[in-house]
Amino acid sequence: MAESDLAQLTERFDYLTERVSSDHLALNCPADKLIELCTALRDEFGYDMLNDVTAVDWDAQSPRFTGFYHFLSTTKHDYLRVAVDCPDDFNPSLPSLAGLFASANWHERETYDLFGIRYEGHPDLTRILMWDSYPYHPLRKDFPLAGIETPLPADDVAEATGASVLPAPMMGGPFTSSGDGPMSQTEPSAKDESWSEKQEKPTD
C-alpha cells in the first residue's frame, strides 16, 4: 500500500523525493511545502495520526538540522516518515503542524527545547522539559552529556543552598556495554577509564 502512496504522492507533489529507509516509507520534503503536504496526508491519504516529531543534529554538515515526522494511518495501518531539512543552520526553524495535529503541540515544544528548532506558528512555543530560563539545547551535538554549569532556576533556592547546575561526574563515561558475551563480562563500563573529574585526561 505504501508503494502506491509513494507513486501518488510523488506524482502530485513533484518536490518530494524518496528517502533511504530501513523500515517504513520515508520522504524528503522542503520546509516551505510541509504544511501543504501534511494537510494532504491527513485529509486525502489517510495518515490521520502524528505519532512523533523529532529532529537530528548532523553536527558539522549542512543542512545541520533535519526535522522528522512519523505519521500513522489508522485505516491503512501503515507508517510514513517525513524528513524536512531546516534551511538555516544557525537559527533553525520549521513550520508548525500544531494547527493540523493536536499531538504536534507538545512534540514540537520538546524538539524546540532539546534542539532549539523554532516552529513558526506554534501557539505556545515554550520549553517543556527544561525550565524556561535554561540557556542551552541539550540534544545538540555540541552540548556535552554531563551538562554545563548554570544557575538553578529558582534564585532563592540557589541562594539558600548554594547549589547550582553542575556538570555530572562522568568518570570516563558514558558507560556502555559491549553487548556480546555473558552478562557477567559485559557490565557497562566507561570507554576511557584513564581520566575522571579528579584526575585529568592524560594529554599525549
Place this chain on the structure above:
Amino acid sequence: MQNQNVAYDSKVEGEIIVTQADAVINWIRKHSVWPMPMGLACCAIELMAAGASRFDISRFGMEVMRFSPRQADCMIVAGTVTYKMAEVVRRIYDQMAEPKWVVAMGACASTGGMYRSYATLQGVDRIVPVDVYISGCPPRPEALLDAMIKLQDKIGRERAVKNLIPEKADSAELAGAGKES
C-alpha cells in the same frame, strides 16, 4: 510477695515518672513520624509497597503519610530529582514544620544514580540536609524500613530542643547541605 516493679512503683512514687525531657520528647517523636512521600520516580513504588499490608510501615508508627508538607516531619525522597524539580523539593522541605528529617531513598536521591546527565541533581543532599541514605535501585521495602528504624534511633539520640534554638553556625551548615563543592 516480691516487688516486681523494679523501675517504677506507683504505690511508692504516685503518678510520677522521673526521666529526662529529651528522652520523653524523643520517645514521642520517634514513634509518630509522619512521612512526606516525595515520590519522584520508580523508587516511589517501593515506598508504596512499604506502606501496604505486606511490609506495613505502621508497625513502626509511620503510616500517616501526609501529602501536605505542613503535616509531615520526615521527607522521604524516593526517586530521581531533576534540577527542575530541585526547587520544588527544597520548597516543600522549607514548608515542613520543625523538627524535620530527610531520608534519601535509592541511588538517584542519594547520588543521582545512573542518571549522570545534564538534567539530574547529583544527590538530594546538595539542596536539603539528609539524615539517612538508602542504597539500592530501587531499595527493597525492608531497606526502607531499616532506614526508618535507623532514623528512629537517630531521633532518639538528638537533643530535643535543638531545632528551637537557632544557631548561626548550625543553620549555615544546614543550608550548605552536607556536600562541599
